[in-house]
Amino acid sequence: MACLISVNSYANQAPKSYAQCVACHGEEAQGNAELKSPALAGQSQSYLSRQLTNFSSGLRGSHQQDVLGKQMVAISKQLTAEDIAELSQYLAALPSVKIINNTEGDLKNGSRYYQGKCGACHGGQAQGNLSLNAPKLSGQSIVYLQSQMKNFSTGIRGNVATDKLGRQMAMMAKTTSGKELDDILHFIAQQ
Numbered sequence: 001m002a003c004l005i006s007v008n009s010y011a012n013q014a015p016k017s018y019a020q021c022v023a024c025h026g027e028e029a030q031g032n033a034e035l036k037s038p039a040l041a042g043q044s045q046s047y048l049s050r051q052l053t054n055f056s057s058g059l060r061g062s063h064q065q066d067v068l069g070k071q072m073v074a075i076s077k078q079l080t081a082e083d084i085a086e087l088s089q090y091l092a093a094l095p096s097v098k099i100i101n102n103t104e105g106d107l108k109n110g111s112r113y114y115q116g117k118c119g120a121c122h123g124g125q126a127q128g129n130l131s132l133n134a135p136k137l138s139g140q141s142i143v144y145l146q147s148q149m150k151n152f153s154t155g156i157r158g159n160v161a162t163d164k165l166g167r168q169m170a171m172m173a174k175t176t177s178g179k180e181l182d183d184i185l186h187f188i189a190q191q
C-alpha cells in the first residue's frame with residue numbers, strides 16, 4: 001500500500017511533457033530493457049538536460065548508425081527549453097529503481113580496473129561527479145552501458161567536434177575492451 005501511494009504521488013508531480021516518455025522510459029523512469037531505453041530516475045539534472053539538448057542540436061544521435069539515438073533526436077526536437085528544465089529537474093529528484101543486471105566477471109579485477117580508469121571521473125562507487133560532468137553509472141542497465149561504451153569506442157557517440165565531453169569519454173572508452181570491460185561492468189552492477 002505504501003508503495004502504491006508513493007508511486008502515485010511521483011506520477012502526480014510529473015510535468016505534462018513526461019507523458020510522451022512513459023511508453024519507453026516507464027512510469028517511474030526505470031527504463032525498459034526490451035526497448036533498450038535507459039533508466040533516468042536519479043540521474044543528475046545537469047547530465048539529463050545536456051543529453052536532451054545534445055540530441056536536439058545534433059551532438060548526440062546524428063551518426064547514421066545510431067538507430068536508438070535517433071529516436072531521441074526526434075523526441076527532443078519537440079521539447080522547449082522550459083520542458084527540458086522541468087523534465088530534468090523532475091527526473092533527477094526521482095528515487096532510482098533497482099534494476100536486475102545479470103553480469104558475470106571478476107569483481108576484484110573489475111574494481112581495480114574501474115578505480116584505475118573510471119573512478120576518478122565517475123566516482124568511487126560509480127555515483128557520478130557533478131563538477132566533472134560525469135554521470136552516475138550505478139543503478140543503470142548494464143546492457144545500456146555496454147552499448148554506450150561500444151558507441152563511444154566506434155565513433156557513433158562522442159564523434160562531433162563541438163561535443164567536448166562526449167569526445168573525452170570516447171577517448172576513455174577506447175582504453176578498455178573485452179574481458180577487462182566485462183569485469184568493469186560487473187563491478188558497476190554491484191554498486
Ligand code: HEC
Nearest residue numbers: 020021024035036037038048051052068069071072075087
Ligand atoms: C520511442 C522510445 C523513447 C521515447 C518515447 C523516449 N525515449 Fe529517451 N531514450 C530512448 C532510448 C532507446 C534511449 C537510448 C539511446 C541510445 O542508446 O543512445 C534514450 C535515451 C534517453 C536519454 C539519455 C540517457 C543517458 O543516460 O544518456 C535521456 C535523457 C532521455 N532518453 C530522455 C527522454 C525524455 C525526457 C523523453 C520524453 C520527452 C524520452 N526520453 C522519450 C527511447 C525513448
Ligand code: HEC
Nearest residue numbers: 117118121132133134135145148149165166169172176184
Ligand atoms: C576524464 C573523465 C572520465 C573518465 C576517466 C571516464 N569517463 Fe565516462 N564519462 C565522462 C563524461 C564527462 C561523460 C558524459 C559525456 C556526455 O555528456 O555526453 C561520460 C559518460 C559515460 C557513459 C555514458 C553514460 C550514459 O548514461 O549514457 C558511460 C557508459 C561511461 N562514461 C563509462 C565510463 C567507463 C566504464 C570508464 C572507465 C573505463 C569511464 N567512463 C571513464 C567522463 C569520464
